[in-house]
Amino acid sequence: MTHSVDVSDKENSKTIISKYLQGQFSEHLGSGVYGGLWVGTDSDIPNTNGIRNDVVTALKKIDIPVLRWPGGFFADNYHWYEGIGPFEKRRRIINSSWGGKLETNAFGTHEYFELCRQLGCESYININFSSGSIKEMADWLEYMTAPAGSMADLRSKSGHPEPWNLHFLGIGNESWGGGGHMTPEFYSDRYKLWQSFVRQYNDKPFYKIGVGPNIDDFHWTDTVMKNAYEYMDGLSLHHYGLTDIWDNKGDAVEFQPKEWNSLLYSIQKMDYFITEHVKRMHRYDQNNRVKLIVDEWGDWLRAQAGTNPNFLRQQNTIRDAVMAATTLNIFAKHADSVYMANIAQMVNVLQSMILTKGSQMILTPTYYIFDMYKHHQDAQLLSAYSDNGDPLNYTISKKNNHYIISICNTNYEQSQNISIKFANKLGTPDYAKQLHADALNAHNTFDDPDNVKLKPFKDYSISMNNLKVNLADKSVITLAIPIIGDEL
Template sequence: MNYLIKTGALALILGCASVANAADKNVTVTLNPQESAPVINKEIYGQFAEHLGTCIYGGIWVGEDSPIPNTNGYRNDVLQAMRDIKVPVLRWPGGCFADEYHWVDGIGPKENRPRMVNNNWGGTVEDNSFGTHEFFNLCELIGAEPYLSGNVGSGSVEELAKWVEYITAEEGPMAKIRKENGREKPWHLKYLGVGNESWGCGGNFTPEFYADAYRRYQTYCRNFNGNRLFKIASGASDYDYNWTEVLMDKAGNLMDGISLHYYTTPGWVGSKGSATKFTDDDYYWTLGKCL
């Protein structure tokens, strides 16, 4: 906001100067439409699909037997909307949900998948009918790059390593299970988040402990069959520069990216309060953090 105000003021000053100069001499304006404009990375417009409210169940996924018009269980209207806005990259399964999600519960025949309690968002019971196959097939349907958020908070190194193998390996024990579950060819996976918000809902790690955990977990997330993982570490919250400094010092050479989190509402996720009932102080706090 401050930048826009300053820019507008500068434009006004320059405009006045141009008018003043025009009285004394001719003014020439040169346009160069042939010159290329700055390139904006398309991933900045990415989306995330977390098991939150009706984002997944009832929103994206209704199941093949739903009376709502669908394609293989995905709502037709939502599919079309996601294609229309050309979602470039889609992150799943969280958010906070990711560090309580165990991927083996979401593969195989849907009637055999165990139910789970979504402790992060309302304590709802989910049937795991939307899992790995459903997510990666969705990305293919809408032309989005998948971004997998791995479970570091409550999962194991072996669990995450086998998930990557299940998704991307051409042959081997995990690929065999994938093929038995109906997917012959591996999927493409570029973005891999090694934990999420690890300073909070992702495990309440200290920066030193998370840096060591990141180093360990990423070691066993391997590249199969030419699939090159872009490994992303869980970055700091808001102004926690110590987290960033410790993490970059201890593990910076082992990461391709870092996921930063910044919340403009009072507090952070889980304590930010009502979307419609807020005080003047809450409003000014939000504007202040935006600036």
């Protein structure tokens, strides 16, 4: 069967695929920060100001636009003043959020912004809305962004005279659950109070993000939007892909074909959740000013055997790559309403880009999806499609006089053909990559780090303004094709 797509009449689309849809998330959880990102200045692992060089070099290649920190669940136990000043004077605590691990607070505000500087990305701080206070939040914002004053003096004494640029601000995390078990009425009233003390110290206003629903809790969205939408810029949504129920997560590597299908079904629910929550958001925000922020998403599977289950370390296969591409295509489909998304998580936790073991590092199949999809960042959306009954989903965009085409074949047994018609004559692709593997559970290991990686893609043909592509089973491709001449 050949799938046909015609985008020739969509050249005037005004929808932009926000670069922030490819955001990342790093929480103080397992080795997500310590060992994965931060090794300390006295480590034998090559580092710059305590942050490991190999991980930063790899992450810079995928053009990370924004990094959410310090949580997540951990954010509501985090007190920023314990993580500044000389390392030897910082308070050591037990990370009661995730497995009782000793938290040294060696990685704090200064280290986070140094990481963002090295990555060349923007910052997204999630403040402590549960065990913290309004004053603690206000002091932290002043510490980070004020050019002068007592908090700025303290920041300067701690080694950074100039204020940092902070744009994205999350006020709470999963307040319906572990972040406080609040009702939407209570949360929205409290949110309005707290956001009133978000002081502005520069010309760039904070992008304030309120806590959104627990997957399909439409009452939460309806209530929070009704009571507080005027005071926020974004509303968060969290959804993780599961192979079964929450308490019976499937294995990340040793799985049966039916678990491929069940995970895909779970992942594709993202389309439904976005549609239904946005519908309710628009009841109150008819101008579509408040955007949906999917700041936690990805596959949540059983922790890797032999590791602390509370550290959420899991392997990453070609299946995860297909799920990531499918999700990014869903985000593109809703690019007029979804402004930012942050996969969980960047290193060593859940569906990560990178796995580390001591001084070793490997790239996961999901890393390569982000490497391909970075070409869509801030591109003009022409078409995006994802449907439960169709094995193909895709994103087609236009950027820098190129058509960017990313297509995912979710079928693990059969190849698929697709024909795409454009408005303009097509040149020869100057980027054509494929991610594919023969085995359902193909993955990279420290002994075989290149088992799954990007390879040149050649199974396509171009005739004038028509592109035909044959996709192998369980594969993802991206093409960047120059636009030649005027519309045909």
